[in-house]
Amino acid sequence: MIDNFKKKFIEEATEHIQDLEQALLELEQNPTNKPLIERVFRAMHSLKGGGAMFGFEKISEFTHNLETAYDLVRNGEMEVTNELLNLTLASVDHLGALLNDDSSNSESVMAQNADLMKKINELVTAGTVKKKTVHNTIEIDEEINTKSQTYYIQFQPNEDIMRNGTNPIFLIDELQSLGNCVAIPIVNKIPTLDDFDPNKCYINWEVFLATESNINSITDVFIFVEDDCLLQVNLISDTNLLTNQLFLDKLEEINVNQHEIGIAQLQDFITSLTALETKQSNKGKDERISLSSKDQTISSIRVASDKLDQLMNLVSELVTTQARLTLYAENDGQTELLAIAENVQKLSRQLRDNAFGIVLIPIENMLTRFQRLVRDLSKELKKEVVFEAEGTDTELDKTIIESLTDPLMHILRNSLDHGIELPQIRKNKGKPAEGRILLKAFYSGANVILQISDDGSGIDVNIIRAKAIQKGLISPDAALTKKEILDLIFIPGFSTATNITDVSGRGVGMDVVKRKIADIRGEVDVESELNMGTTLIIKLPLTLSIIDGLLVKVEETFYVIPLSVIDKIYAVEHSKLTNTFNNVVVLDGEQVSFFYLRHEFEIAPFDTAYEQVIVVNYEDKRVGLAVDTVIGEYQAVLKPLGKHYKKQEIISGATILGDGTIALVMDTNKAIKQFANKTLTTEDHK
């Protein structure tokens, strides 16, 4: 069980560390911002408390030191200096390392730990007038005493002790649990009913306790109320007086007289007694409480992602089944059934949207890492760069965000390393010394667009071209448009940096970025103006598991074409498609090249008067795809085709229709590229 807590703590601590980092970066811009300081403090505080509870003492100890520093900041006794921020940010990284259980023992981490702690402490001592801490330490008698001793406890609560929710009876009860106890309530201060205030406490207690516990355990009982009462605890005997009948008689006398006896008089009495030592211990009751049934209300919960995946799968199944129900109801024609089916459709749609909403998280979550990268790297490269983000509340599927971080980091590194110039060079170019990188996110239909632009040196197409020729990627006389040249950077093995630096020349090029983005069904594009800057445009699907598509049929097979790429649908005479040699058809007065899917899929032509041509957007062109029939819009729950079909790029997945038939989801971009290449190569052969 404790391991579970530990795991949760690690998750949570990771978040705190991230939040801390984020807050620090903001604090850097705004060093006197009180709420930010509070946020920093709170994150540290949580790390400290949790760390100690879940066995991460090092974290707890370390954050304690940090917290001390920020406590001073919070109280205005210390300023947020660059030095402090740098040290704290280094500490943030260090905390990450400490959180990793294995690394906490490694020597380098420990050395780092000591070093950072020392620096923090130096800052704390240097920057401040040392605060005086007043500590009333109680001398603790460490001697273990297994014999019962008798204490005399005088407990006189203030009248309004119950105002804070304290019930003095509980405290007496607790004393009882410490050993053999006689508690005598002195009730003579209780007023008459007219003056009686039920919210007030009028009772004092005279308590006689024979216990093996030491005096601290007794004062501990009253720890919450020490300021709300008069309390005196005196050791009156090294033996258990409560087994002495004479002593008990005396107590009975006190009870009857309702008079506090007072320590002096009591001691006199005790010395007059013949002490009788009896060993008697009475331990607290061994209470066994059974587990009660859960009765919880939770305002927010954390869910393991595999549970979410499962939920998504179930929702997908439901959507599929619902489609089947709708189909059946339509065929059956019963009004009642139709109404039910419609309702189920509405509900499952809502459920689907809801469930998909759960796995969407704002891109904000990635930003801290980016900010940190820009901050650290620009310093390292001696460049001045400001990183800005727009549309950070734009949400994307969790898995997309996860797969996106690395490529984006790479793009940013490129911008910092090769894009943004050194301050002096920028000045010479007439640009502000400080460079700017902007991450902009926005929705576009069923897609999210991310743009990362810098105002750096831009990409020199001549250099790219020369390099591509040198690498044998293009022939020296190839006539390429600017866009085509820029696209060369995505070709595997192409690296634009003339000198490979430590930063982005790690053998990972833009081709990897492109591939990683393609893995999540995204596309990446580049735009660049020399000396003006470079923009990378990433287009991503909102979610990976559902697409709005158009259901079409070619021979016996159903295909789904994503609506997002569809421009228009035309019915075209069969003859117009077959009687063309360059595969171009005129639609709305415009020449559109098209592919006849039957032909591409090696199926005999369809004998019909009219065929449907779906015009889709392909790169910046419009391309037609001729199919047999168009069935209608369809919400496809994407299912993978499996590893065996991994190479069939033109089909990105499958979906199951209402009647159980499988429809294939077409990736029109890849399909058209493949068809076009094939046409090209055939032409080459001629």
Add this chain to the structure above:
Amino acid sequence: MAKSILIVDDSESIREVVSFTLEHEGYSVLVAVDGKDALKFLDGSKIDLIITDLHMPVMDGIGLIKEVRSMPDYQRIPILFLTTESQAAKKMEAKEAGATGWIIKPFVPAKLVEAINKVLR
């Protein structure tokens, strides 16, 4: 009927460890993530004890304690706060606001139960 304890803490791990311990002790446990969230539970329903963290976003522990004490239904409810601070100042502030007692973090389950036994039976 099991006693109900409302736990208010922005840290999920603390919430979990506290609720786990208390459920095991036979209490029925409600959880809230901050002071404001906690107030939602204080609608006259039966709650026997509130355990709250002091440092929380939105509404902190002190704020919550003050709010609770101003509510007729909960004027006398015991309130424990969780604190790592040994500083007397914070404790005093919480006590003045109306807290019944405190629990020092980190705590072992036994300490938690002990503190609760002081204020709830």
Add this chain to the structure above:
Amino acid sequence: MKEATKINSYLTFKLRDEIFGASVAKVLNILEMIKITKVPKAPVYMKGVINLRGSVLPLIDTRIKFDMGETVYTDNTCILVLDIEIAGETVHVGALVDSVQEVIEIDDADIQPSPSIGSKYKSEFIDGMVKIDNDFIMLLNMDLIFSTSEITLLRESSGDTQVEVETRV
């Protein structure tokens, strides 16, 4: 006393007239023929996909893999749903077979190594042979057979068949 050996269960099936055995641990299910959705531009042995209780199952024409031509559907044609390991990952795949025979128990000791010469199939695909009555049953390495992208499992010497298979479609 004879040393205790391991006894394993195998499902036997027919491709044309030859009998093959697959460890039952690899076979999840046996299905009757159902509607197959063809996937365009796929290798010939990839028959298409079928709907297996809501998920999409790729289907392989086992006969093509064994260079026996495309499966000719009969009432006995079945789909074995297999649990295949590809690079440490478990993948489900359907295998078309002409007919399913029976489940037999085979003592490890009775398994003979597959002949290194004389067999038309590459030896890595065959775990061994066993003789039951008068039939030789080839015990197959299902993981390898159904994860390789090689079109046929034939030895290199009969290399021409590859082209032959492709042109047959």
